[in-house]
Amino acid sequence: MFGYICMMWTLSSFSSCTPPTDADRDGAPPFSIDFSDTSFVSLWYAQVRNDTGMIQKYLDANDPMRQYAALMALSTTPSTQFAPSLIQLLQSPHIEIRTRAAYSLGQMGTPSSLPDLKQAFDIDDSLMQRQHYNATILESSGRLGGPKEAMEMITVSTYSPRDSILNLGRLRGLYHIAQNGHELKEVKHFMLNVIAQPLHPREAHYIAADYLARFSSDPLDTLQFGLIRTFEKTIDIQLKRQLARSLPNCSSSRANELLASAFANAEEDPTLRFLCGRGLLKDRPQQSNRFFKNILGDPNTKISQLAARYFLQYGNQHDALDYAEWARKESFPKSTRFILYAAALENLPFYYQLSKRNITKELLAFWPNDMSRADRKILIEQLVSSGDFFEEVVAFALKAEDGIIRTDILIALQNEYCTDGSCNFSDSQRKTIIPLLKKSIEGETSTQTVSAEIATELGVDRPQDWASDSSFVLAVYQSLEWPRQIEAGKALELLLDSLDISYVKRKKVAAIKPYGRIWERMSDSTQLVVKLEQGEIRIALYPHEAPLTVAQLIAEVESGYYDGKAWHRVVPNFVVQTGCPTGHGYDSGDFLLPTETSPYAHYHNAGSCGMASIGPHTESNQWFITLRATPHLDGRYTKWGQVIFGIELLNDITAGSIIKSMHVENLSK
Numbered sequence: 001m002f003g004y005i006c007m008m009w010t011l012s013s014f015s016s017c018t019p020p021t022d023a024d025r026d027g028a029p030p031f032s033i034d035f036s037d038t039s040f041v042s043l044w045y046a047q048v049r050n051d052t053g054m055i056q057k058y059l060d061a062n063d064p065m066r067q068y069a070a071l072m073a074l075s076t077t078p079s080t081q082f083a084p085s086l087i088q089l090l091q092s093p094h095i096e097i098r099t100r101a102a103y104s105l106g107q108m109g110t111p112s113s114l115p116d117l118k119q120a121f122d123i124d125d126s127l128m129q130r131q132h133y134n135a136t137i138l139e140s141s142g143r144l145g146g147p148k149e150a151m152e153m154i155t156v157s158t159y160s161p162r163d164s165i166l167n168l169g170r171l172r173g174l175y176h177i178a179q180n181g182h183e184l185k186e187v188k189h190f191m192l193n194v195i196a197q198p199l200h201p202r203e204a205h206y207i208a209a210d211y212l213a214r215f216s217s218d219p220l221d222t223l224q225f226g227l228i229r230t231f232e233k234t235i236d237i238q239l240k241r242q243l244a245r246s247l248p249n250c251s252s253s254r255a256n257e258l259l260a261s262a263f264a265n266a267e268e269d270p271t272l273r274f275l276c277g278r279g280l281l282k283d284r285p286q287q288s289n290r291f292f293k294n295i296l297g298d299p300n301t302k303i304s305q306l307a308a309r310y311f312l313q314y315g316n317q318h319d320a321l322d323y324a325e326w327a328r329k330e331s332f333p334k335s336t337r338f339i340l341y342a343a344a345l346e347n348l349p350f351y352y353q354l355s356k357r358n359i360t361k362e363l364l365a366f367w368p369n370d371m372s373r374a375d376r377k378i379l380i381e382q383l384v385s386s387g388d389f390f391e392e393v394v395a396f397a398l399k400a401e402d403g404i405i406r407t408d409i410l411i412a413l414q415n416e417y418c419t420d421g422s423c424n425f426s427d428s429q430r431k432t433i434i435p436l437l438k439k440s441i442e443g444e445t446s447t448q449t450v451s452a453e454i455a456t457e458l459g460v461d462r463p464q465d466w467a468s469d470s471s472f473v474l475a476v477y478q479s480l481e482w483p484r485q486i487e488a489g490k491a492l493e494l495l496l497d498s499l500d501i502s503y504v505k506r507k508k509v510a511a512i513k514p515y516g517r518i519w520e521r522m523s524d525s526t527q528l529v530v531k532l533e534q535g536e537i538r539i540a541l542y543p544h545e546a547p548l549t550v551a552q553l554i555a556e557v558e559s560g561y562y563d564g565k566a567w568h569r570v571v572p573n574f575v576v577q578t579g580c581p582t583g584h585g586y587d588s589g590d591f592l593l594p595t596e597t598s599p600y601a602h603y604h605n606a607g608s609c610g611m612a613s614i615g616p617h618t619e620s621n622q623w624f625i626t627l628r629a630t631p632h633l634d635g636r637y638t639k640w641g642q643v644i645f646g647i648e649l650l651n652d653i654t655a656g657s658i659i660k661s662m663h664v665e666n667l668s669k
Helices: 038-048 052-059 064-073 080-089 095-108 111-119 131-144 147-154 164-179 185-196 202-214 224-233 237-244 253-264 270-280 289-295 301-314 317-327 334-347 353-364 373-386 390-399 403-417 427-441 445-461 472-479 486-498 516-521 547-558 647-652
Strands: 527-531 536-541 567-571 575-578 608-611 623-626 639-645 661-665
Touching: 038 052, 038 064, 038 547, 052 064, 052 080, 064 080, 064 095, 080 095, 080 111, 095 111, 095 131, 111 131, 131 147, 131 164, 147 164, 147 185, 164 185, 164 202, 185 202, 185 224, 202 237, 224 237, 224 253, 237 270, 253 270, 253 289, 270 301, 289 301, 301 334, 317 334, 317 353, 334 353, 334 373, 353 373, 373 390, 373 403, 390 403, 390 427, 403 427, 403 445, 427 445, 427 472, 445 486, 472 486, 516 547, 527 547, 536 547, 536 647, 547 639, 547 661, 639 647
Parallel strands: none
Antiparallel strands: 527 536, 527 661, 536 639, 567 575, 575 623, 608 623, 608 639
């Protein structure tokens, strides 16, 4: 159907296309992958322990299953010393081995392997039997390549939109090249053409749209009319959301009109409205004050908040008292009222001292009241960003018995005052915050982590006794529970380094029971079911791509661990995250998992399920679900499943929402 296809790259490392002369080398006897074999578990932990001898032994073995196990162990952080073995395995008679070897070379990130990768591209695949392998070559070449490879990829003329797997590999390669700092206007035009081609699969559209939104250092003026037309015509809501992220980079008034129209339309998709409203506020909108005032009462809290932020960002002193009057309307969401109070304080002239004091009292009066975490975070943000409530906010944090409240305050202070590795506190503010930082470092994991980060950024402005041999920082670090407090541990290590205090670094490896029997109980229909207040979400599992992770997750679900857990992190149009033992998002379980990435598991769609981590091989029991395509996570975070039912419920989750229960279906006894 597709005819004879070859890779028309211009490098000499690719020979000209010739018809296939014999059967696929994959005619070698198939090998069976048995994940219950303890060698798999041993090899994963050999990689974590940096036991290079054991891995090399398995790479050199004649048994393809042993080679495959070693390649899976090397999928995330392979050492350059394995490059010769990986290059040799590109000639394996087994397509699975070749694909894994190509993937690991890309993950290694060594440009010297690029010629061998290109040479390994199978130009004789006229029957399209090895598309996944060739797609992996393209992806890995992108991880190692630059502008030259990008131009070679976009000038291939022999792929049609129906060659979906190869095109996805090419798009991933181009994406990685941009991640390496090489943005080309020619690639942006190529991406827009992909979006405009309806025959491309949805995943290709999503990657291309994310590319345009993420790599937008230059204005999209030369692309904007095609992008606007595509936004207007598409009926794919996920793609429309992705494109909405790029509209603010268009100078055309039509782009502004589209953003405003969707933002104000109560019948429109709520997430699209939010994205359009956020984009509308990127620069001063062309719409009037009345336009935004009318949206303040929108029943969607996030939309109402964005309307209020317009007056905070672009308000004026003549209307400042009106903002305070609107803030007193109890019909508005609390969070909207907080923002309007802040807008009034921001815009009132200095000589309105009495009015400012009254508004200040009204805003501070909200603090003792019970409210959701989401509302409280908005209140904290407004108090911190105004700059007039520094002492009050620090006092709230010192008195707070709830570690989550103290953590949210510390995060707000860090976001407001610390950037690029330094903090800009005034002398009085620094004196005020030091006791809070000390108390927080001696507190729980979440406050330890954030306060240690702030203290590191303070640099020489820290008290001198913090750097003494008897520093309390060292005592706190030595008392941490490992690996539960590993995130605090990493933050405290950076602080200790900046204080020039010598210490023995804690090991991050923790024992875990190999749940090998779980694989024997699984089938292609095994699913996780997550029950929420709004309904249920079903997740298909990827045991062949992340076997240790899937087994551990099933064991945790069967133990009831996730029942009642909160979604502690909610980032609109990005992820929702859960699984923290304490609910603040900084604790791990009593085990660590190795990172398991794969050439077959990508974050191409909303609903991709991955493991949270703070670096390679630090996964535990926190996991996330994406709300859009997030290809920048590929190769870095373990993907263990995909939502197949209930994906629309994800956008209703808010910070603090609870998982009613989780269970596994279609798992044999």
